[in-house]
Amino acid sequence: MRFQTRVDIAIAEAEGNREFAPQGAADRHDTQAGAVTEGHKMGFVIRWVAAFALLAATFNPTPWNYVRWVRAEYSAQLPLVVLLGLILLVGYIIYLRATLRSIGGLGMTLVLALVAALLWVLYDYGILDLSNRDFTVWLGLLALSFVLGIGLSWSLVRRELSGQADVDDVED
Template sequence: MTGFLTRWLCAFTLLSVTFNPTQYNYVRWVADHGGNNLSVAVLAGLLLTVGYIIYLRATLRSIGGLGMTLVLAIFAASVWVLRDLGIIDLDKPGLNVWLGLIALSLVLGIGLSWSHVRRALSGQADMDDVDE
């Protein structure tokens, strides 16, 4: 369980560092100051891109597009239930962005963790896991 939480937190950090509703994110920083620090902006952008490639490649290989859609659908249905119960108010744009970040980070975190979950449940290793 701690492995999944670590992978999910890393995915959430990657997404929220890239963009979030506060002023502290890569997109806002590049828009405001990227021209003054172009080399730093390019380096940071490349590092973020490497993180996205690692997460997206692993997610697509482990759960695929259908699995990603299913995880997002389950999250959306959960948000719908919370809204119907009056627990959250979707009229706040900042909250909606944070919910989107949570949803996307769950997709990436589950995608990166899925081989470990499948191996724990079934006792079978994936072809990529044979060398471990």
């Protein structure tokens, strides 16, 4: 029996019905399962690092950030200030829109609360020292980037936790 649609093939593969799946489909699925899992983990790391880079490019405790550069060069470099500001704004819109759509405001608050609670525990046990202002700013950037990374990667996280794919996640 031959299936006519990709949905029928995907259902047969998901149910482990090798008899009705196309030739080689079950074998292809079995061999790619580990690679897909590793790809999802790497996808999260890339999104998280990109979120951290976006936040750190905007502000960080070093002199190399957008906010300090704008304060020093606003009048002399106005066109470049506007261009780079718009590029950063596009990055924030992409991250915030995706995060709000995937986990919502409550989810963002919950992830941030979990990160804050973890930091509180580390501080309470003396593992974390918050006396250095620069370190505290970097820690805040790290926490916010984690929230944005989770938000942008929520489909990958949910798939890893539940084993269920979103409808948008069907691959060719």
